[in-house]
Amino acid sequence: MSAIDFKLLKQDGKARLGSLTTPHGIIDTPIFMPVGTQATVKAMTPEELKQVDARIILANTYHLYIRPGHELIARMGGLHKFMGWDRPLLTDSGGFQVFSLSELRKITEDGVRFQSHLDGSYHTISPEGAIAIQEALGADIIMCFDECPPYPAEYQYVSTSMELTSRWAKRCKEAKKRQDQALFGIVQGGMYPELRAQSAADLREIGFDGYALGGLSVGEAPNLRYELMECCSGLLPTEQPRYVMGIGTPEDLVEGVYSGYDMFDCVMPTRNARNGMLFTSSGRINIKGAAYTEDSGPIDPECSCYVCRNYSRAYLRHLFRSGEILAARLNTWHNLHYYLALMTDMRAAIAADRFEDFRREFYAKRQ
Amino acid sequence: MSAIDFKLLKQDGKARLGSLTTPHGIIDTPIFMPVGTQATVKAMTPEELKQVDARIILANTYHLYIRPGHELIARMGGLHKFMGWDRPLLTDSGGFQVFSLSELRKITEDGVRFQSHLDGSYHTISPEGAIAIQEALGADIIMCFDECPPYPAEYQYVSTSMELTSRWAKRCKEAKKRQDQALFGIVQGGMYPELRAQSAADLREIGFDGYALGGLSVGEAPNLRYELMECCSGLLPTEQPRYVMGIGTPEDLVEGVYSGYDMFDCVMPTRNARNGMLFTSSGRINIKGAAYTEDSGPIDPECSCYVCRNYSRAYLRHLFRSGEILAARLNTWHNLHYYLALMTDMRAAIAADRFEDFRREFYAKRQ
Incomplete structure (x- = not known):
């Protein structure tokens, strides 16, 4: 048993x-x-x-x-x-x-x-x-x-x-x-x-x-x-x-x-988060990049997580550069959400008999 | 104006x-x-x-x-x-x-x-x-x-x-x-x-x-x-x-x-929290103390905060000794709760015309 x-x-x-x-x-x-x-x-x-x-x-x-x-x-x-x-x-x-x-x-x-x-x-x-x-x-x-x-x-x-x-x-x-x-x-x-x-x-x-x-x-x-x-x-x-x-x-x-x-x-979603590397539907970004200095958008416009709903890339970059604990928290939150939402999406695709399509679309978005 | x-x-x-x-x-x-x-x-x-x-x-x-x-x-x-x-x-x-x-x-x-x-x-x-x-x-x-x-x-x-x-x-x-x-x-x-x-x-x-x-x-x-x-x-x-x-x-x-x-x-409640120093109704404790190694009680039995309702001193000591971010988070949460609850208690004492008594009791608990 x-x-x-x-x-x-x-x-x-x-x-x-x-x-x-x-x-x-x-x-x-x-x-x-x-x-x-x-x-x-x-x-x-x-x-x-x-x-x-x-x-x-x-x-x-x-x-x-x-x-x-x-x-x-x-x-x-x-x-x-x-x-x-x-x-x-x-x-x-x-x-x-x-x-x-x-x-x-x-x-x-x-x-x-x-x-x-x-x-x-x-x-x-x-x-x-x-x-x-x-x-x-x-x-x-x-x-x-x-x-x-x-x-x-x-x-x-x-x-x-x-x-x-x-x-x-x-x-x-x-x-x-x-x-x-x-x-x-x-x-x-x-x-x-x-x-x-x-x-x-x-x-x-x-x-x-x-x-x-x-x-x-x-x-x-x-x-x-x-x-x-x-x-x-x-x-x-x-x-x-x-x-x-x-x-x-x-x-x-x-x-x-x-x-x-x-x-x-x-450990990748949590460890990388603490290094400023964030996962998005179109690939990875590093939040310390100068491109995000005044970026008022969320980490990932397609993401529904607490972090993407509440904080700008500019603020997250500031927190990361300032060595703030909140940077590690919010980055980890987003990355774990990304990973777990990816699994949810895959389960839904299998349930709908469209996993092959899902897999193709997943790679297409990253190009 | x-x-x-x-x-x-x-x-x-x-x-x-x-x-x-x-x-x-x-x-x-x-x-x-x-x-x-x-x-x-x-x-x-x-x-x-x-x-x-x-x-x-x-x-x-x-x-x-x-x-x-x-x-x-x-x-x-x-x-x-x-x-x-x-x-x-x-x-x-x-x-x-x-x-x-x-x-x-x-x-x-x-x-x-x-x-x-x-x-x-x-x-x-x-x-x-x-x-x-x-x-x-x-x-x-x-x-x-x-x-x-x-x-x-x-x-x-x-x-x-x-x-x-x-x-x-x-x-x-x-x-x-x-x-x-x-x-x-x-x-x-x-x-x-x-x-x-x-x-x-x-x-x-x-x-x-x-x-x-x-x-x-x-x-x-x-x-x-x-x-x-x-x-x-x-x-x-x-x-x-x-x-x-x-x-x-x-x-x-x-x-x-x-x-x-x-x-x-x-900055005292937040800075001290990150060093493991916690405020309680009977005075300060340092959570890294060996006395808390297997202490299943909360930081402060009189405290109603999220941390005291959910975590033992033993776990908080483990987190602190392990350098975990959650240690800084939970310690900060508790200390800020302590400070703000102290202000709430003082406002209530003034409202009830008993601030002198409140002050005497505050010190008595710390002896």
Whole structure:
């Protein structure tokens, strides 16, 4: 009995319209999940996340394990209560951050020993440990502990790594105790389709509540990413959610949905917002540009968000140049609205059997 | 014909309950004005300022003159429209910042030549220039350009400076053109009561829509400040608003109201919030304290603000230690709520003829 229930409502080509029921509510798919690394989606309150139509957010296990600690969060009533978010939550396993943030790390069959990026202290996370941390945090969906190989990487390295990830996945499933959390397996295998196929087969044999592609958006060209997503979606069960981790650009999301994936997450809308880069229906703009000095128009004339309804590009440029916190807030608000409205538009297009047209129009507007 | 109308509704001792009508709305007095230095009260939206019951906010002429420029703001429709704030606004004259932020400055009869703290460029602000800048910004209440002497300062220096401020005040009144803005005079004179008396007499002879005390909270002991406020309130007209600039602590506000002042502003609630210092009914706390690590209670059990209703001290401590923008936001929200609720409580106490009791209870809670 899974803690979640996924209903595939319809397909338009490979693009899928679905409904994912979790212990904290129902999510229409395909969906983008804003990233709340340290128990907060940077610069946003839970109420504002609801205003931009966030249905589920992601928190980072590694960061919360390091600070303030998963046991503290458990004693405070779990992550939902701690951060004041009553809708669904997903936690990654910590694997990606262990490999990307730790300066020193040692991988063994048992797990990974690494140094904290904050204070240099030593820690070990095993598959069982990653599950225990995620059970303490209490997200609706938790992830297997995996090794995320670098890009580019040799076939032999990726193959060995993928096999380790499969063995760890089995241990994660066996270690899991809580019945109110769903566990997703993570398909690895780098840019080698045959390794991805083996990984997917291994994970399907173990059996998970959903399946993710890991190890993407690590430096590869977009076309390679899209080819890999395309070839992998056929390897995954149709009756369960498919999640591409850590992507991406608006184009990535459109291509991901086109290839049949249901869930996405990325720091791009929030991180870029803090750097002044804003997404619009006709492409990206950088709000610090001199062209906006006396521009009384909104970020995007086609956007209905709070920011576009209330503030001019001139004011947003002034806030950004002045280093004001409100700049980070309003930019983040707009970008998250853009991402979530894009998902809403894609769901509507699938429902209307016009996803191909939607995709063509999406690219036409950006030219 | 003044652009504002002040009604003194009642007095309880020297404490005054009033109603100040401005072109952008009515303000119940005594009132605290949050500071929005760069056309934003740091970390807050206009909607949130209304939620904490801000009736009027202050913007800094010097900062807006330097960036983005008062003429740009005028072309964008004025400061109210530029920052999306439709309630009353007050701008200072820039005098205080010219003296506190500029490394180089030269005072002449005509005005002050100074270097921008941002890029070292040279500028001159005269009394006429300060009025022109403030007319371009378009606040409901604007201030005379004054010299703010340092503390401590010799009698002779302060005397000469005060006389210059009086001459500048006359020029400010003569330079003012817009009929929809009120102009306040600024009483200077340092810590010398006789110079303050002369300054007040000079300004009253010129005639202003309201009167402010400048040059306080510049390093003097609180008791000296309170004595000076006490002696100066009798020098000012009863039928016009009295404003003490740049104070202060909650204690300063209580003593200011006690001495008969109506308006206050200070960066303390917002600046201290960003440093983790929070005001409560029983005194100040620093949220980074280890004592709050697993404290599931609110900042202040007596507080009804959004932050105290939704977040624990443990979560706020985590956000602050993690350097999260949400920490600055929530801390600022709480502190502004505290300051504005304090003013509401003082108005209620005056209305009920119990300000003496209120003041006694205020101090008793902090012991």
